[in-house]
Amino acid sequence: MKRVISSMIAVLLISAVTHAQAGLPAVDKSPMDMSYCPANYPVVKMQGKTTEAPIARVVYSRPKKEGRAVFGGLIPYGKVWRLGANEATEIEFFKPVTIGDKKIPAGRYTLYALVNEKSWTFILNKELDIWGAFKYDETKDVVRVDVNTEASADMFESLSMAFVQSGNSFNLVVGWENIKATLPISL
Numbered sequence: 548m549k550r551v552i553s554s555m556i557a558v559l560l561i562s563a564v565t566h567a568q569a570g571l572p573a574v575d576k577s578p579m580d581m582s583y584c585p586a587n588y589p590v591v592k593m594q595g596k597t598t599e600a601p602i603a604r605v606v607y608s609r610p611k612k613e614g615r616a617v618f619g620g621l622i623p624y625g626k627v628w629r630l631g632a633n634e635a636t637e638i639e640f641f642k643p644v645t646i647g648d649k650k651i652p653a654g655r656y657t658l659y660a661l662v663n664e665k666s667w668t669f670i671l672n673k674e675l676d677i678w679g680a681f682k683y684d685e686t687k688d689v690v691r692v693d694v695n696t697e698a699s700a701d702m703f704e705s706l707s708m709a710f711v712q713s714g715n716s717f718n719l720v721v722g723w724e725n726i727k728a729t730l731p732i733s734l
Contacts, residue, residue, distance in 0.1 A: 577631070
């Protein structure tokens, strides 16, 4: 009797594990990533080196170049771009900040870019949890900031974002292909 019950439990466990694995999605070609300001904030917090909240974080999906022309090709000039792949990129501020000349309250926002050959317009929008830029609504814009791009000596195969701090200000640096664009932000 014990063997029968043990066998039944084993079959049920194997069945449950197999069923659970079958329900998982395939690995995404454009994995999601997150960058904090200050850099590596979760690790620094875990190590007990800070008790303060982070300043900001950005959550985005990282598409790859894969031999394609990115700007002016995959990402057309003059059209609003989700600043990544899949869901629109989201940026969260844990403290009030200033972007351009606009005070931005702490909170979550969607971050888009309008890409041109030598400049980008970064767009902070209050619509959240949205896929791509297909239903982008300009009436929900919080702020728009024009920045010049710069050519990079480095070639970025995957879209990359990082915060760079300097005193009471920090920049969100976005790089892909051989282009970098920088969004200045201050406290």
